[in-house]
Amino acid sequence: MDVEVILHDSGELLPILLDDDGMPIPLPNEFILSKRHASPNTLIRNLREIKLLYEWFYLHKIDLYDRIIQKKPFTEAEITGSLVEFLRKDHEKRHKTIKIAVKPDTFNQRLITIKQFLNWYIEMYIGTLPFTSNNYQYYITYKSRLISLLDRCFINSPPTNKSLSKGLSSSEQSNFIKLIKPKTGSQNPIEYRNYIIGMLLLSFGLRPGELLSLRVEDIQIGAISSLRVHRRLPDPNDIRKPRPQIKRNGRTLSINDKDLAKDLDAYITKWREMLDQRNQTSIEWDYLILNQDGTPLSLASITQYFQILKEKCTELLPLNFSPKTLRHTFSSSMERLLREAGVEEDNRKKALAYLRGDSALSSQDVYTFKETELEANKYLGQYQREIFGI
Template sequence: MVWPVVRLHVRPCGERVPLLVDRDIGVPLLLPAIYVMTALRSHAANTIAQQLAGVQVLLLWCHAEGISLDDRINSGVLFRGHELDGLWDATARPVAELDKAIPASLRSSRNLVRLDKRPSALTRETVGNRRGAVRRYLAWLSERRLFALGHQPDAQQTYRSARDELLRSLEARSTGQGRRSQIRHGLDDDERRALLDAINPASEANPWADKAVRQRNLLMITLLLQLGLRRGELLSLRVEDVDLQKGQVRLLRRPDNGRDSRRRQPVLKTQGRLLDLRSDVIELLSIYILQVRAAAPSRARRHGFLFVDLRTGRELSASTIEKIFHRLRELPGLPTKLTCHVLRHDWNERFSRTMDEAGVAPAMERQLRRYLQGWSSDASAAAYTQRHVTARANEASIRMQERFAPARSSDDE
C-alpha cells in the first residue's frame, strides 16, 4: 500500500512547499500535489502542512476500510452515514493508531515507524483542523469530477446533489470532539522574578557558562517578555530590522527566503509592525550586535539574521530555542511548561493590567493590542486575555455578593 506522510520540499528559489509523499519511495502523491499547487499554494507552509495532515488521515482511513477513494469520487457513490461516522472517529485518533486498523495484507513488508508524534488524546483544535481539511479536500475532489462531467446536465445534477449531501453531512458531524486544550497562562510575580534572575548574566542561577551565550539569551528572552513576540517572529529578525539610533525594531514577513538555510523557515504568522524599544532594551541590542554577534564566525554576516549559533554563525534554529527553555524549566521557581508562548500570554496579561490602570477604553485597548501583536482582527485576542477576563469577572462577582449580601440575623452573631 501507499503510506502517505507529509514532507517539506524546499525549492531552489527558497519556497517551502509541504507535499504528501509515499513514505517508502519519497514520490509525491499526484492528486494531493495538484491540490497543494492549485488550491493551497497561497497559504503559509505550516497551514498547508496542517491541511495535508487531514488528507493523510483520510487516505489512511480509506486503506483501513478497503475503500478506493478514486472510485468513490468518480462514481458519485460517495460515503454512507456509518462510513462518515468512522471517518470522523479516525480524525480524532493519532496516526499511529490508524496503522493498527490496516489489514496485515495491505501493509508494507518493512517495519512501520511512528509517523505521528501527537499525544494519544488529540486536542479539539487538532481534531477540528483535520475535519476541516478532510471536508475541503473532498469538496475539491468532487468539484474536479463535476468539471470532468462536461455537458451532461443530468449527470451533473445527480452528482452535485450527492456531493452537497456529503458536505452537509460532514458539516453536521463537525461538533467538538477530543480533549480541550489546556488554557495557557502567563507567569505569576514569583515566576517572573525567578526568570529574570535566571537570565541575568551576573546571576549564579544562570544555567549557561559561556558569557556570550548568556548575553544572547538575555536579549532573546527580554524581547519575548517586552514585546510578546512569537518564536518565529524572534527567529526571523534580521540585523537590518533593528534601528539603534531610533530605538525601533521592524517585524516583516519574508516568506520563502532563499538566504535562510533553515529547512523550516520561521516567518511572521501575522501582520508586520514597527515597535519602539525602551532604552535598556536598545542597550542590550547594541551590546549583542556590536560585540557578541560581531565575534561570531563569518557565516553570520552572510545571512544577516539577528540571532545566531555563536559557534558556527548559522541562523539560530527552533530546536535551539526549545533547548534554551528546557534548561530554564529545570530551574527552581520556574514553571515546568515554560515556553515562548507562555511569555506571549504573560505579555498580554500585563498589557491588560496596564490598560486597566491607565483607564483606556476597551475599544482603544483592542486597537492597540491588535497592532502590537500583529493581529488583523480581535478574534485572536480571546485566547490571550482569558485569565485577565476571568479575574475581572470574579472581582465583579465578589463586589455584587458584598453589595447584595442579606443582612445577618442577631443569631448569627
C-alpha cells in the same frame, strides 16, 4: 506512501505526497498547490492529514474518482463508522508507546483538512460542468450531504485547567529577568544573546519563529528606536528544520525603554559580532540571533533553553513555562494597561491584534475576558466586605 518536502531554488518549501512506488499522487498535490499562500509547516501538516485519507482509501480499496465523479457516493456508514474511526486512531509508529486515540483537537484538525480537500475536489469538478448540465444539481446536493456528514463528526475538546495561568505573575516575571541577566563582568556572548532572546519575547510578545526571522536591519536604534517584524520571501540559504517563519501580520514596534535599546545596541555591535566571527560557513548571515557557531539559531534550541531554565528553577517558574508563556504575559499585561487607560473593548482588541500580529480580533477574547474576570472579582470582594462590615 510518504510526504516529502522539496526545497526549490527560490527558497520556497513545498511538500509532495508520493505513493508506494515513489510517484506523486496528483490530486492531493494539486490541492496543496492551491493553498501555497499558507506557511510550509501548515502545508506539510495538511498533506500528512490527507495522506491518512488515502491510506484509508487503500485499505478499503476505494477509488475517489468513482465515489465522487462516477456517482457511487460514500455511505453514511463508511464516513461515520469507518473513516472517522480511522482518523481517531494514532498512526504514529515512531514512539514506543502506542496511543489508542489522538487528542480531540488533532482529530478535529484532520477532519477539517479532509473536509476542505473533498469540498475542493467536488467544487473543482462542478466548475468544469456547463451551467445547463443535468448533473449540476446532483453534485451540489451530494457536496452538501457529504460536508454535513463530516460536520456531524466533530468532537468537543475536554475542558482545560483554567486555574493554571498561561502567563507569568509579577514575581515570576521578576525571577525570570534575574535568571537570564548576564553575570556582572561576563564575557560570554551566549549569556547576552540569551538575555536578548528573553527580553524580546517578553517585551514584544513575539512568536519564536518571528524572533528567529529577525535580521539586524530590522532593529533601528536612535532617537526613535524600533523593531520591525517583516514578512520576506523564503531565504534559500536557510536550511533550518523547521524553518522559522512569520505566519501572521508584520508590524513595527517601538522600543521605548532606553535600557533595552542600549542592551540591543551592545548585543549587535559587540556580542553578536563575536558569535559571527565563529562562522565557518561561506555564508554571511544577517539574522539577529545566532548560535554558538555563528550560524542562525534553531527553534529546537530555543525550546531546549526554556526547558533547561524550567528544570533548574522549578520553584521560581511555573510548570507550564515556555516561550508561549512570555507571549501570554505580554498580551495580558497590555490588555490590563489598555483597560486602565480607559480604552474601549473593541479598540483594545484592535490594539492587541496589531501588537501581537494577529489577523482575527477574536483571538484577543481570552485576554479581555481575563481582565474582566479580575475586575469583576475585585468589586465582588468590595461588595462582600460591605455586607460583613469588614
